[in-house]
Amino acid sequence: MRFSVLGPLDVVQEGELGDRSLLPTATKKRKLLAVLLSRVGEVVSTAALMDEIWDEGRPRKARAALHVYLAQLRNGLADGTGATIETDGPGYALRLDGASLDHHDFSDLVGSARKRHAAGDLDAAASYFEQALAHWRGSPLAGLTDGPVLSVYATCLNEEYVQAVESRLEIDLQRGRHREVVSELIRLVHDYPLREAFHRQLMIAYYRSERQADALSCFLELRGRLQEELGVEPCRPIQQLHRAVLAADPALDHETWSAAS
Incomplete structure (x- = not known):
């Protein structure tokens, strides 16, 4: 069953x-x-x-x-x-x-992906993440989450999903697939407008795709949204990335930037 x-x-x-x-x-x-x-x-x-x-x-x-x-x-x-x-x-x-239970299968595959990533096997890690994310069929427990237990459970499941997507995209950037992930990141920034990690990844993908102006615009849009809705500035890593993009820092061309910053 x-x-x-x-x-x-x-x-x-x-x-x-x-x-x-x-x-x-x-x-x-x-x-x-x-x-x-x-x-x-x-x-x-x-x-x-x-x-x-x-x-x-x-x-x-x-x-x-x-x-x-x-x-x-x-x-x-x-x-x-x-x-x-x-x-x-x-x-x-x-x-x-x-x-x-598909949640258990998803968690096991994510665990395997993180182990392979830590070992430096980017291709295997990406494959495990793709297998894990393939278990998702839409909003978790759609139509059943109006009660106290299931609403929290669905929120936790969504967070696990987003973290897995972030990790898989981080690996894609490390593998030099910056052009391939731009469209997906544009959609994710739209769907998660306050999720700074996706904006950071999109800025890196834009910059490495020779789209410096788009990378800067992405930062300004995030900053304006955070100031308007929460009254805060982007986190320090985002601000550091913004300065690096402005300066055309050669370190941005290295795959290690996405993981270290």
Whole structure:
């Protein structure tokens, strides 16, 4: 069985005759499963589960209804699926024994990428990052993140995604692929207008693509946005990069600048 949270929730039973979806149809059961997946192997209290699936207007017999939903989920996780929901003290825990979760696969691949990067194997590191990012299918748990647990979990997942993208782009700059990443970085700067790391990477990519004016414009746009929205200046590494671009510092042509600055 394969569980997916890096996009809309999905549950797929793999078989010789093809894959079969076991995704619950009811939204409350989907939320319940998503909460258990967000804390795989950990006990989630009954109170936390009820808070998540009834953000307001909790019915008088909410606890009994919760037990019914859990029983139905258990029935869906039949023998041989590699996943079980266990009662444990004050709550419930989802155990995966043979089933897979895309978040775990993503994290493992990112870990491998960082190890290869630290060892200086840029091509292997980039390959691992690309495999990791291929697990993403859209906004994590789309349509289910209005409760306290899943909203935080989705925010954490998005942060892991952005950090992986930043790291992969850093490697691309070190590999001399500055022209190839310009378009992607333009989109990322638009999508994450206050994310200084993407602006720094775009400035470097512009400069190495013989677009010094665009690199300077990128800095000015970031600075204006930060001043207007937050009343702050860009971080010190961005300011140092700006001065280097103004001076056409030869060090900017070296792949080490992106990692060291």
